Amino acid sequence: MSAKCRTVVNIGPSHPSTHGVCRVLVELDGEIVKHAEPIIGHLHRGIEKMAENRTYLQVVPLTDRLDYVGSMYANWAYCRAVERLAGIRVPERAEYIRVIVCELQRIASHMMSIGSTGADTGAFTAFMYAFNQREQVVDLFEALSGSRLTYNYVRPGGVAADLPEGWLERCREFLAQHPAAMMEIDELLFGNVICRARTKGIGVLAPQDAIDWGASGPVARGSGVDWDLRRDDPYSVYPRFDFTVPLGERGDCYDRGRVRLWECVESCRIVTQALDQLEPGPVKAEGLPRLLAPRQGDAYDHIESARGSLGVYLVSDGSVRPYRMHVRSPAFCNLALLPLLAEGHTLSDLVVVLGSLDPVFGEVDR
């Protein structure tokens, strides 16, 4: 069919299936997507520029607003870069608490993704089941930091406050029921014939493409690229835990979704081990000034967020404000794959493919 017969459809920027303020310009031949171009930037607030005008501690709440489904990650990645730059040593208990909250955050974030996979494929029940789990984690975070979405909890040198009374017990209660709930969702959603038909063989990402395009996290691991920073560039106290990295085989939407599901079960194992090894002690580095003025130079550090390798590059001129902050956003790099993955599928599959990349537009647009 000639190019003249193609229809251009604009989806978004405000549309329930775009998972945020994303506009996708789709060129259609009948119902088949010939080209899909994501148009981003609707949520661009210039966080990197704003950071240049704030002190190191004032930047932490800004990082909450990057990945608003997984604020703890951006907090942590930023704090690690600051600690590297300023040579701050973090107490062991704080490292354990960071691992605990970030693994819980992974569960909360993946529940959002898996739940929306259900909603996108017409299984709204699975969405409610997943959000039930997510709400429990968010309740735990509310007890911890007073906030349900933007936590501002991980700070340079440690964490904002120690775990409140009774929190460990509540956390163990959550962990005790979570793996069984994952099995239930696995059966309910990924065992469902409609969901399988909608996700299997859709949006196949070849392993080499994943590497070339800088994909990371469940998007790369769904294609069988065995790369997880928690294991391959171990940071914090991760070497002390026993966990496996789930991998997909075919690299389709189904595999990406299931990798996320099994990562939640693995996160449960990590948190359980961390709770067992948790010792009393300080949760903040001693004697840190309120106005940090690190050495002149630059530092980069990265962590494995729910979306992939989240890195923060900081340049300091020796003053109390960062000279430059850059966020290496995994969602941004993963979203660049959309034109590649959506081509040749139907318009309704485009929604599933976009959801399987799990973009959070606070982080894509920054």
Added chain:
Amino acid sequence: MTIDELREHLCAAYPDLCPLFSVEFSDGVLLVDQARLREALEDLKEMGFDRLGMVTAVDFGDEFELVYRLTSRSMRVGVFVKASVPRSTACVRSAVDLWPAADWQEREIFDLFGIAFEAHPDLRRILLTDDWVGHPLRKDYIDGSIIRRPDYL
């Protein structure tokens, strides 16, 4: 290639350019001239640096510094490649043909810093609208809404 071989190779190939080079995950830094940037990137790609993790830029007044972060899964190392680009003629060769991951990231640098990338397949603004004036991450960017905040907390 092992890490030692990599270090030897880089020190032999770039004797005067890598005084800071120490290979360690996320710590190796390779400083190159703008003229040799492309050559260095091709070289590293051939040596097994199969992932381009990050490309960004920093505004240092008279010149911009481009920062590439490459990782090799087989050697389990990361390396930074930095090159200074004069502000007056801010243009470098694109790395999209080596790593497609550079596509959007170079567009972002073009958008926010105004550095042009030669041979980029689709060089246009990505985060800001097409009619935006100026490049916000440049230090001399003027916008009435930017108010210098006090240092106290």
